[in-house]
Amino acid sequence: MKSMMIITTALVILSFIVDRKKTIKGIKKGLKQFLKILPTILSVIIIISIVLFFVSDEILIEYLGEEAGIGAYVSAAAVGSVSLIPGFIAYPLAGILVQSGVSYSVIAVFITTLMMVGILTIPIEARYFGFKTTIIRNALSFFGAIIVGTLMAFIYYLI
Amino acid sequence: MKALLRKHRFDFPIIIAFVMFVGSSFYFHYNPGIQILKDNFWMFFKEMIIMLPLMFVLIGLFDVWIPKERIQKHIGEASGVKGMFLVMLLAFIQAGPLYVAFPVAYLLWKKGCSPLNVFIYISAFTTAKIPMITFEIGFLGLKFSLLRILITIPVFILIGIIMGRYFKRNDCKINEG
Numbered sequence: 266m267k268s269m270m271i272i273t274t275a276l277v278i279l280s281f282i283v284d285r286k287k288t289i290k291g292i293k294k295g296l297k298q299f300l301k302i303l304p305t306i307l308s309v310i311i312i313i314s315i316v317l318f319f320v321s322d323e324i325l326i327e328y329l330g331e332e333a334g335i336g337a338y339v340s341a342a343a344v345g346s347v348s349l350i351p352g353f354i355a356y357p358l359a360g361i362l363v364q365s366g367v368s369y370s371v372i373a374v375f376i377t378t379l380m381m382v383g384i385l386t387i388p389i390e391a392r393y394f395g396f397k398t399t400i401i402r403n404a405l406s407f408f409g410a411i412i413v414g415t416l417m418a419f420i421y422y423l424i
Numbered sequence: 425m426k427a428l429l430r431k432h433r434f435d436f437p438i439i440i441a442f443v444m445f446v447g448s449s450f451y452f453h454y455n456p457g458i459q460i461l462k463d464n465f466w467m468f469f470k471e472m473i474i475m476l477p478l479m480f481v482l483i484g485l486f487d488v489w490i491p492k493e494r495i496q497k498h499i500g501e502a503s504g505v506k507g508m509f510l511v512m513l514l515a516f517i518q519a520g521p522l523y524v525a526f527p528v529a530y531l532l533w534k535k536g537c538s539p540l541n542v543f544i545y546i547s548a549f550t551t552a553k554i555p556m557i558t559f560e561i562g563f564l565g566l567k568f569s570l571l572r573i574l575i576t577i578p579v580f581i582l583i584g585i586i587m588g589r590y591f592k593r594n595d596c597k598i599n600e601g
Contacts, residue, residue, distance in 0.1 A: 269519065273478045280485055287488045295484025298527060299477055302601040306472060306523060308438035314464035318456065351471065351521065352556040360563035372564065373572055380550040381580075383522050388434070392601050393526040402543070402587055406550075409579045416575045421568070 305389050313349050313385050320348065322358060329367050329375065337371045338414060345378030346407060349385050369421045374414030381406035475520050483531050496536030503538065508581070511541045515548035519556070525549040526601070533598045540588030542598070547580030 280288040328340040350358070359372050382403050383390065390399040429436070446465075449457025499507040511532070515525070529542050537545075552573045560569045590596075 269475070269478055273482055276485060277481065280489065288485070291484035291486075291488035292481050293484070294487055295480035295482070296477065298483065298601055299480040302527070303476075304432040304435035304439065306476070308435040309523075310465065310468040310472060311438055311442045313468060314460050317464045318460045349521065351467070352559050356556075356559045356563040363564065369564075369568055373568070376560075376572070377551075377576065380522070381547065386521075386523050389523045390526055393530050393598050395596060395599070398587075398591065398596055401590060402546070402583075405583045405586060406547070406580075409576075409583050413572065413575050413579055417571060420575070421571060424567075 302389070302392060305392055309386055309389055316385065317348070317350070320344075322361075325358065326362060326365060329362055329371060337367070338374055338411070341371045341375040341414070342378050342407065342411060345375045345410070346382040346403075347384050348379065349383055350379060355379055368418070370414050370418030373417040373421075374410055377410035377413045378407060381410055471521065475524065479520070479524050480527065483527055487531060487535075490535065492535050495532065499532070499537045499541045501538045503541065507538065507541050508544055508584075511537070511545040512548040515545050516552055516554050518549060519553055522550055530598045530600060538588065539591040539596075540584055543587040543591070544581060544584035547583055551576045551580060 277288065277292070280291070325344060328344060329337060355376065359376060362375075363369065363372060384403065387399055387403065390402075394402070442465075446457055446461045448454070449461070497503070499510055503510075518524070518528075525546050529546055532545065533539070533542050557569060557573075560572075
């Protein structure tokens, strides 16, 4: 986050030195887009905060920690698709899951769906891509994540 | 104003309800409500309110400085493998939640990036952002991380190809948000 602040500030200053008018126009354009999407993002993070309150770490461990089998994959994919957990929480959690006996392939499904499929962020994505395209992309990514997990199951324990 | 209200007809009621809920939670000392605000909402809000304006300022600058022909040449229809590689690289060095990728995708598309590369960009963004990878290696190990990325890249290229075809065939477009 810090590096991004530095980069942005540096580029704004540089741009300002080269062309003042253009810089102001660019910043205005960007911030206008930001304000336009802000309400949608706010309402999405409100929903996510509430969902996350009900889905605690303990519940995740309980569902994903089932004895390996199709069940664990299904719940990993389902939980991963619905939640939007930032990486700095998701990875430590995944680490705990592995230690408590969850297989790496289940974790791979969880991580991949977590990142590629965003059911709760569909309202934001649909603003840009339209509803149909958004659904198709998420559905494809969901199956893609299952494929990744299956391949991980075969390869990870082979090498 | 009216158009704005109509566009966000679901968002404003949610925001207002949440503000009222949190306000009364504090008033009545209702703990779950306070917890939702402090533990969950605040974490996402902080990330968003710092990250997004910076992101959009960069997008705005990019918009006024980089000419369309440039983008078209490097990541447009005829850019091939090199174009794919470039958008992946752009995605890998970024950080933040998935929703910051969408406005960038819009800008790239507006500047002449091919649909295939737009979708490759989105998938790459979700798969292997460098700031996240360091985290992943720390908690799950190098072997897991490398394998996952190596397996995921061909899968998301395939998804990009399918999405790109679908996008073109149906004459889709990406909106400003």
